[in-house]
Amino acid sequence: MYNHYLYTHVNNILQNSDLDISNRDNEFYTRFLANLSTIHELYSALYEHHPNGKDAFLQVIHTIIHAYKNRPEVLRLKDREKAQSEYWFLSNQIAGMSLYVDRFCGKLVNLPEKLPYFQRLGVNFLHLMPIFQSPVGESDGGYAVSNFREVDERFGTLEDLHQLIKIMHEDNMHIMLDIVLNHTSHHHEWAIKAKQGDPYYQDFFYMFDDRTLPDQFDQTMPEIFPEAASGNFTYISDCNKWVMTVFHNYQWDLNYANPLVFNTMLDTIFFYANLGVDILRIDAPAFIWKQLGTTCQNLPQAHTILRLIKQCVQVATSGMALLGEAIVAPKEIIKYFGTEHFTAHECDVAYNATQMALQWDALATGDTRVMLAAQKDIVTKPYGTTWITYTRCHDDIGLGYEDSTIAEAGFQPYHHRKFLKDYYSGTYDSSPAKGALFSVNPKTQDARISGSLASLCGLEKAVENKSQEDIKLSIHKILMMQACSFFCGGIPMLFYGDELGYTNDYSYMNEEGKSYDNRWMHRPIINWEKNKRIDVRSSIEGQIFEGTRKLLEIRKKLPFVADLKNLTWLNPHNVHVAGYLRAYEDKRMYGIFNFSSQTAYLTWYAFKEHGLIPDKLFDHWQEKDYQVGYDHDYLILAPYQFCLLEVK
Numbered sequence: 001m002y003n004h005y006l007y008t009h010v011n012n013i014l015q016n017s018d019l020d021i022s023n024r025d026n027e028f029y030t031r032f033l034a035n036l037s038t039i040h041e042l043y044s045a046l047y048e049h050h051p052n053g054k055d056a057f058l059q060v061i062h063t064i065i066h067a068y069k070n071r072p073e074v075l076r077l078k079d080r081e082k083a084q085s086e087y088w089f090l091s092n093q094i095a096g097m098s099l100y101v102d103r104f105c106g107k108l109v110n111l112p113e114k115l116p117y118f119q120r121l122g123v124n125f126l127h128l129m130p131i132f133q134s135p136v137g138e139s140d141g142g143y144a145v146s147n148f149r150e151v152d153e154r155f156g157t158l159e160d161l162h163q164l165i166k167i168m169h170e171d172n173m174h175i176m177l178d179i180v181l182n183h184t185s186h187h188h189e190w191a192i193k194a195k196q197g198d199p200y201y202q203d204f205f206y207m208f209d210d211r212t213l214p215d216q217f218d219q220t221m222p223e224i225f226p227e228a229a230s231g232n233f234t235y236i237s238d239c240n241k242w243v244m245t246v247f248h249n250y251q252w253d254l255n256y257a258n259p260l261v262f263n264t265m266l267d268t269i270f271f272y273a274n275l276g277v278d279i280l281r282i283d284a285p286a287f288i289w290k291q292l293g294t295t296c297q298n299l300p301q302a303h304t305i306l307r308l309i310k311q312c313v314q315v316a317t318s319g320m321a322l323l324g325e326a327i328v329a330p331k332e333i334i335k336y337f338g339t340e341h342f343t344a345h346e347c348d349v350a351y352n353a354t355q356m357a358l359q360w361d362a363l364a365t366g367d368t369r370v371m372l373a374a375q376k377d378i379v380t381k382p383y384g385t386t387w388i389t390y391t392r393c394h395d396d397i398g399l400g401y402e403d404s405t406i407a408e409a410g411f412q413p414y415h416h417r418k419f420l421k422d423y424y425s426g427t428y429d430s431s432p433a434k435g436a437l438f439s440v441n442p443k444t445q446d447a448r449i450s451g452s453l454a455s456l457c458g459l460e461k462a463v464e465n466k467s468q469e470d471i472k473l474s475i476h477k478i479l480m481m482q483a484c485s486f487f488c489g490g491i492p493m494l495f496y497g498d499e500l501g502y503t504n505d506y507s508y509m510n511e512e513g514k515s516y517d518n519r520w521m522h523r524p525i526i527n528w529e530k531n532k533r534i535d536v537r538s539s540i541e542g543q544i545f546e547g548t549r550k551l552l553e554i555r556k557k558l559p560f561v562a563d564l565k566n567l568t569w570l571n572p573h574n575v576h577v578a579g580y581l582r583a584y585e586d587k588r589m590y591g592i593f594n595f596s597s598q599t600a601y602l603t604w605y606a607f608k609e610h611g612l613i614p615d616k617l618f619d620h621w622q623e624k625d626y627q628v629g630y631d632h633d634y635l636i637l638a639p640y641q642f643c644l645l646e647v648k
Contacts, residue, residue, distance in 0.1 A: 217232060387491070433458060
């Protein structure tokens, strides 16, 4: 709604900000005034009744202007280039890899020499796991940040990061970095001052004089890491207060009910934007607003904060997209793309964690019914947003899909989940997987799963047993799992090491600050001598690398597999086989995946239910043609075989 006083006031600020609003800076000026009322509306929804709300809003105005003025010209040019394709991150030309710098190549300064490796694979987008200052032994993998603006010396310097980003952009590569909005390390300057009794900084956190309110919060707040960090509050003897610590006792939750916290973190977001970050990964956004009597997760105010950030970024640093790392139930994750008149105006990108977990469900059971039952929620993602699609990442595998989905597929939820945990932890008889349970809740027996892609697909056991047949089968599983996620719509994101079949790395058990967290087993230390084996095509490493490279190459050849909201799941004619159609204009491709250890038969009728009936199909993976047969004939699929069938 138009607010004359607001527009006049902000226009005066812009007119006096040394901006060339009639020429060079006109696009920024126009964007700002176009988005101003929405920014004010969202900010007021959060802070209208806060005593500092009015002054804090003016600070936001100046923060946006300052961010734009400090944006390097080369990044402003990239902003304009990205705007030419509207939603640049939907492209089928982008393929990513997530990695820990120190475990991948030591330091940031060594990463530029590895760029040819990525280019050979077909990767042009890197997600660097947290690299900013974090205390050794209390880092939570870098998510306990003690300084948001200084690179940790373990990885190098801020100048090393600047140089890396510059080189990557010159090579037409994209970069994603994390910002941890929910909490800081207790070694952060704000936490140190709060411990010293400074009331200004104590209000940056949730701090209480006694257990009265913490006990009330705990009545409805679940525990995130019940094994390693029980409870949601920690007593701080330095200041005789209790502080909210949802994740670990060394991670203090920030208090976004204080507008100065939002303003300060917004300025930090712009700091990352002006480094040249293409996608900013917002860690754990589901937790950033706390309210007594709730789970303190996925609250409406958390979405308001994300929408406000999106509006501000759109004005000042428009080329940077936002990823919301919300690993929540399917119905909840869709909300992080925005709802109602903010649809597609909240987070641009999110992890398709549900699809990832569902694929592991299908692989263990050899049954695709649970995966298919969950798709009705996932496919509601709005156009103009996209997924990170992945088979493994740095985190555990949570079984976060709903019990009703499992029941709809004909299984008993408790026993089904127990089977999956037993299967992947290797306690189920005849399971080829070698993983471990993470964060077991002793009260509910809820748990997540750790383990590398290769080990969970059976490669580790197969190599130990020296079974060539099982090794071959494991490689089929790995590539089938990757193909299913690469082509179902979104940015494919490899986790480093998976591209050549690294199995679990147990050296973490001897590392201080890591031994308690078995997720480090699937975060390997790269042995570059081992990586040279990709040049031996017959080796395990060579087969997986070449297969992964080929999948990414195929994807880049097919524009219609960009995320154009053009995914349709096929009707289930065989419970062992999942299939989807990617159709756009006159182009169509069927992805067909046998999740079973047995030969599967799919009626050709499955290809005749969606419009024009095809006559001939070309499989890009096997590079062979198929003639579509009669309905009583079948496409025959070997164990874990997949096809990428384009209609000819």
